[in-house]
Amino acid sequence: MQTVMTDLLVIGAGLSGERIAVEAAEAGFDVVCLSIVPARRSHSSAAQGGMQAALGNCAMGEGDCPDVHFEDTVKGSDWGCDQEVARMFVEAAPIEMRRLAHWGVPWNRVVPGKSTYFKGGELFEKYEKEEKAGLITARSFGGTAKWRTCYTSDGTGHAVMCTMDNRCAQLGIRVLDRKEAIALIHDGEKALGAVVRCLRTGALEVFLARATAVCTGGFGRLYRATTNAVICDGAGAAMVLDTGLVPIGNPEAIQFHPTGIVPTDILVTEGCRGDGGTLLDVDEYRFMPDYEPAKAELASRDVVSRRMTEHMRKGKGVPSPYGEHLWLDIRHLGDAHISTKLREVDEICKHFLGIDPRESLIPVRPTQHYTMAGIRTDKTGAAYGLRGLFSAGEAACWDLHGFNRLGGNSLAETVVAGGIIGRCIVEFLQGTPAPTFSMDLVRAEVARQKARTQALVSGSQGAEDVFAVRGMMQDALMEGCFVFRNDAGLRACIARLQEALERSQRLGLRSSGKGASPELAAALKLPGQVRLALCIATAALARTESRGSHNREDYPERNDRDWLSRTLAYWDEGATLPRLAYEDATPVFEIPPGDRGYGGGKIIPADPAVVAAKTRAQG
Amino acid sequence: MARTLTFHIFRYNPQDPDSTPHMQDFVLEETANMTLFIALNRLREEQDPGLMFDFCCRAGICGSCGMVVNGRPRLACQTKTKDLPETITLLPLPVFKLIGDLCVDTGTWFREMYTRTESWIHTSQPFDPAKEEARMDNAVAEAIYEMERCIECGCCIAACSTARMRPDFLGAAGLARIARFAVDPRDERTDKDYFELIGNDFGVFGCMGLLACEDVCPKNLPLQNQLGFLRRKMGITAVKQLLGR
Numbered sequence: 001m002q003t004v005m006t007d008l009l010v011i012g013a014g015l016s017g018e019r020i021a022v023e024a025a026e027a028g029f030d031v032v033c034l035s036i037v038p039a040r041r042s043h044s045s046a047a048q049g050g051m052q053a054a055l056g057n058c059a060m061g062e063g064d065c066p067d068v069h070f071e072d073t074v075k076g077s078d079w080g081c082d083q084e085v086a087r088m089f090v091e092a093a094p095i096e097m098r099r100l101a102h103w104g105v106p107w108n109r110v111v112p113g114k115s116t117y118f119k120g121g122e123l124f125e126k127y128e129k130e131e132k133a134g135l136i137t138a139r140s141f142g143g144t145a146k147w148r149t150c151y152t153s154d155g156t157g158h159a160v161m162c163t164m165d166n167r168c169a170q171l172g173i174r175v176l177d178r179k180e181a182i183a184l185i186h187d188g189e190k191a192l193g194a195v196v197r198c199l200r201t202g203a204l205e206v207f208l209a210r211a212t213a214v215c216t217g218g219f220g221r222l223y224r225a226t227t228n229a230v231i232c233d234g235a236g237a238a239m240v241l242d243t244g245l246v247p248i249g250n251p252e253a254i255q256f257h258p259t260g261i262v263p264t265d266i267l268v269t270e271g272c273r274g275d276g277g278t279l280l281d282v283d284e285y286r287f288m289p290d291y292e293p294a295k296a297e298l299a300s301r302d303v304v305s306r307r308m309t310e311h312m313r314k315g316k317g318v319p320s321p322y323g324e325h326l327w328l329d330i331r332h333l334g335d336a337h338i339s340t341k342l343r344e345v346d347e348i349c350k351h352f353l354g355i356d357p358r359e360s361l362i363p364v365r366p367t368q369h370y371t372m373a374g375i376r377t378d379k380t381g382a383a384y385g386l387r388g389l390f391s392a393g394e395a396a397c398w399d400l401h402g403f404n405r406l407g408g409n410s411l412a413e414t415v416v417a418g419g420i421i422g423r424c425i426v427e428f429l430q431g432t433p434a435p436t437f438s439m440d441l442v443r444a445e446v447a448r449q450k451a452r453t454q455a456l457v458s459g460s461q462g463a464e465d466v467f468a469v470r471g472m473m474q475d476a477l478m479e480g481c482f483v484f485r486n487d488a489g490l491r492a493c494i495a496r497l498q499e500a501l502e503r504s505q506r507l508g509l510r511s512s513g514k515g516a517s518p519e520l521a522a523a524l525k526l527p528g529q530v531r532l533a534l535c536i537a538t539a540a541l542a543r544t545e546s547r548g549s550h551n552r553e554d555y556p557e558r559n560d561r562d563w564l565s566r567t568l569a570y571w572d573e574g575a576t577l578p579r580l581a582y583e584d585a586t587p588v589f590e591i592p593p594g595d596r597g598y599g600g601g602k603i604i605p606a607d608p609a610v611v612a613a614k615t616r617a618q619g
Numbered sequence: 620m621a622r623t624l625t626f627h628i629f630r631y632n633p634q635d636p637d638s639t640p641h642m643q644d645f646v647l648e649e650t651a652n653m654t655l656f657i658a659l660n661r662l663r664e665e666q667d668p669g670l671m672f673d674f675c676c677r678a679g680i681c682g683s684c685g686m687v688v689n690g691r692p693r694l695a696c697q698t699k700t701k702d703l704p705e706t707i708t709l710l711p712l713p714v715f716k717l718i719g720d721l722c723v724d725t726g727t728w729f730r731e732m733y734t735r736t737e738s739w740i741h742t743s744q745p746f747d748p749a750k751e752e753a754r755m756d757n758a759v760a761e762a763i764y765e766m767e768r769c770i771e772c773g774c775c776i777a778a779c780s781t782a783r784m785r786p787d788f789l790g791a792a793g794l795a796r797i798a799r800f801a802v803d804p805r806d807e808r809t810d811k812d813y814f815e816l817i818g819n820d821f822g823v824f825g826c827m828g829l830l831a832c833e834d835v836c837p838k839n840l841p842l843q844n845q846l847g848f849l850r851r852k853m854g855i856t857a858v859k860q861l862l863g864r
Binding site for chain 1: 697
């Protein structure tokens with residue numbers, strides 16, 4: 001058995017994982033990063049939009065500052081975020097953008113003079129100041145008061161990922177790809193590392209570390225339809241949940257996007273609708289104005305997603321071999337507009353659908369997009385329940401996003417949180433003596449994983465098909481725990497997921513399972529994925545209110561009186577359902593709960609005395 | 620209208636002593652808007668769960684799914700079956716070490732390249748968190764990004780005759796990496812420094828000029844121009860060195 005010892009083991013080499021690794025390596029610690037794909041293929045690289053940071057350099061960002069960014073973030077979260085965390089984030093973000101520039105990110109820069117931009121299909125003019133020439137510029141994103149999103153053309157995530165991975169190479173950090181952590185090693189109090197399956201050879205390996213950081217991204221692939229990369233499968237979060245000691249924070253907080261293309265669920269930008277694109281049904285009838293007379297297609301992401309689902313439920317969806325969908329129509333925007341302002345959409349249509357959006361309708365449906373849910377940590381990134389275990393990025397519930405994440409805040413979170421939490425890990429490593437590793441404990445965990453593998457290969461537990469059971473889980477979430485949630489649907493979803501969980505414990509491989517077997521990889525992670533799915537559905541059933549992305553048809557109000565809280569979902573050994581606990585959403589209010597100013601909906605107010613006691617005077 | 624597609628796929632699992640390299644046929648009904656991502660996943664889920672291939676973003680952004688499709692290296696995720704004949708031959712990318720079936724190890728190759736090209740900004744300036752960022756012309760930022768668009772899929776390496784003959788050749792992806800830093804004003808390396816890295820046969824003078832790299836690049840990177848740019852730069856540097864300047 002190959003055994004590697006290091007100071008810090010980072011599981012996941014996307015932006016947050018590598019950012020943490022850089023911080024620890026700069027402080028002189030030995031770091032190993034593991035990734036199931038070469039680091040630059042991480043899902044961080046797929047984020048095209050940008051990173052929010054209140055630099056205030058561009059004309060439309062004038063007067064921006066961390067306070068304005070803070071307010072946007074808290075409102076966006078529907079008062080579900082931790083306001084201390086949001087404050088740390090907005091203050092650190094501008095410095096982090098400059099640091100990235102120093103390391104090599106080719107941020108787009110302010111070009112002085114007159115330029116034009118589109119909003120709602122109309123052309124506007126703006127003037128960039130001479131004295132700001134060459135500073136980092138920003139673009140507009142939904143839900144923000146200022147243009148604050150720093151970007152690199154149409155590939156911000158890719159460009160920052162390249163720079164971060166270059167920085168890792170420069171510091172000599174061992175970034176090992178095709179390594180999948182399948183179980184944490186811990187003694188009930190401390191995290192000690194992980195058992196890892198090599199995705200080149202199939203061999204099991206052991207990595208022991210003084211601190212372990214799980215930065216494995218989101219878990220969109222629990223859903224059948226998701227914009228996420230295929231690696232965003234929740235296996236990292238499930239592995240942490242499986243300890244029985246660490247909770248998932250707000251598992252019910254999942255964000256959806258209205259326009260993923262069918263069949264591949266690749267995202268097409270909101271810009272299509274912003275610029276005047278319309279949504280049509282099976283009769284090529286424009287239905288959104290019937291539901292939302294004022295805003296029609298321009299209503300918020302969640303509202304549009306819900307209305308699309310509602311309309312398909314009425315039998316107005318377009319049938320296809322991949323399930324029902326609707327149409328996005330941008331034909332009337334014309335060649336000049338599509339070739340320039342919507343070039344990215346044009347390319348997606350060409351490459352992945354083989355259609356010309358000037359002439360053809362684009363098949364779209366709502367898809368899962370982002371998990372605000374994640375491994376619950378404190379503001380230093382330390383996971384609840386196990387010392388020496390940390391988490392950051394989409395994998396974590398730090399909790400910057402609450403019940404709804406703003407565009408541009410997630411990609412910024414990867415590096416900003418990575419920097420902050422990286423420094424906290426350095427302090428932890430400096431202040432904590434090296435643990436002693438009990439080899440009996442390690443051997444026991446390896447033996448457990450070998451036994452699981454053997455059982456799957458030999459079929460000794462059963463002959464359930466991994467892809468069929470995985471499909472059952474994905475469909476259960478799509479049908480009962482998607483954009484619309486209600487008591488009956490969630491109960492049915494939970495029942496199906498419990499059946500899927502039971503079947504997932506009787507899997508048997510159809511292939512040999514030798515080498516880098518994809519079937520074995522899928523089978524090893526499936527029971528954990530189903531447990532994670534059960535956390536989502538169970539927490540969604542318990543939360544009898546609507547907040548941000550969590551929408552209950554039977555409880556449409558945001559209920560601050562009873563639900564200004566964060567769900568903590570634990571999985572006790574041998575349980576068939578998670579155990580739910582709750583904590584206050586935030587230790588302090590800088591901004592007490594109020595109306596977001598968009599999205600509508602009624603609010604049941606919190607007890608004013610409770611709010612006042614926690615409200616921090618504005619300095 | 621629906622066609623029946625025949626996939627002729629390379630199979631070999633080096634970790635299985637009973638496995639020998641061979642081609643295997645699979646048959647699948649074509650559906651609307653089908654890509655190789657959809658088709659290969661269906662084959663794995665419905666016909667052979669042991670079939671090995673790589674996808675990650677499935678949106679042409681991450682570079683995981685390079686393979687040889689009917690004789691040409693390309694990204695499988697952005698290959699639509701309707702653009703292909705009824706018989707589709709899929710092979711793993713050459714040059715890279717085979718992991719199994721259609722999977723190859725691009726990760727090791729590219730990490731070695733980072734070290735060889737010293738793929739990072741070389742600067743003597745420390746970062747000062749209290750200071751405004753150093754200014755940069757937007758056109759320069761865009762020129763850097765143009766070369767940074769490489770997704771490391773490996774198609775250019777697989778299509779390169781030199782890379783297939785000499786394993787130490789940096790290839791278009793490696794040379795484009797040097798070009799990316801050569802246009803970046805933050806990097807303090809001189810032409811002489813770059814000459815040390817690529818002024819030889821495994822660098823810029825190893826290229827035979829066949830330019831298949833540019834033909835197959837799924838991101839349409841201007842690999843040919845970059846190569847010309849570096850060759851001129853390195854040629855001049857070589858002459859200067861000969862003249863002792």
